[in-house]
Amino acid sequence: MRNELLFNNKRWSIPDIINKALLDYQQWQESLNIHRHDIDQKEQHKDNNIIKSLWDVLSKAQDYCCFVDASWLSLTDYAGIGWVLYDKNANIILKGMASIPPTTTLIEAEVEALRSTIVELRNLGYKGVLFCGDPSTIYKNITIQDPKEEMK
Template sequence: MSSSFFTNFHYVIACHEKAKAIDDPCAWIPWILWRIWKNSNSVVFKGLDFDAQITISKAKEDAMEWDERNRIANVSLQRNTDNEERKSWKPPPVEWLKCNTNASWLLVEERCGIGWILRDEFGNFKWMGAWTIPKVKSALEAEAEALCWALRMMVSLGYQKLILETDSLNLAKSVNQETTFSQLAPIIQDIRSMLTQIPEVKVVFYHREGNEAANRIAKKSISSSIRPCLLKRPMKVS
């Protein structure tokens, strides 16, 4: 140790920075210094004195508490970041297109509104479709109808690199042969058959927050009883 206060202080701080875990006494250095300062105030203003062992013990508690709160804050921040990332639509890779599909189903009336929107790697709008379909027995069937119609349009337009994105996990699993739903067998077979007509294509699941545009189109479709409608420019869906 040196006789210089600043040299010694720098040495102490350097020891703290080298600490790899909170249970390393070197990690407690800032709180030890804090406790020494608090103890000096207690002696001057309250006449209270604390020995070295109590000071170190309190500093350790402070360090542990700070570490725990910091860890919780980091976890919370990560969750918020994940949620924000989940909410945004993700563009496809370079030279690919992404088609988001969705359906809005009415149980009592057994009909649905379906919608899809096609965008490029820059998020630029290419095409969109909207349709109201009667006699649909389930929400899953409605989602399948949306995907099937969108895919049929993609095949007719001749696209070569395509991602089809749905917020129905069961539908994505069924198309990718990870699970089966017997009531959807005919339409799933149609979807798989059409997929073979596109050189590079994939059907993926994504959370509803990232599929909001297609969701709005589907809701507009069911509220307005739209016949099959294919648009080259966006329609108003607010």
């Protein structure tokens, strides 16, 4: 309506302005509802995928599954590491997190996160743990043995 007034010198009556405002409001509400519905469907689908993938991973675990992650910003900043230990029923058993001295790369921080998690869980006596994390190159090539078996 403002453009009509500025460019075409057309004036609208007060009832027309109110009707146009109500129509714009209704269209706005409809578009918001459609957008919210789309977001809800995407979130629901996303949540279902997460739950399925968690169960897929847990089904491969012997007794426990531990998800390990690291956060790395730069060569000079401390890195953050964290892990969550689940049982076969997807119950959280333990969580851990720490900051570590700066590392040269994200992979180095991820490896340190895995190493410190393995040491911690081993010290607590957990066995049959499947470890999962971001860089699959690390996890594909690692086999962890019980130290008692290594001594035999």
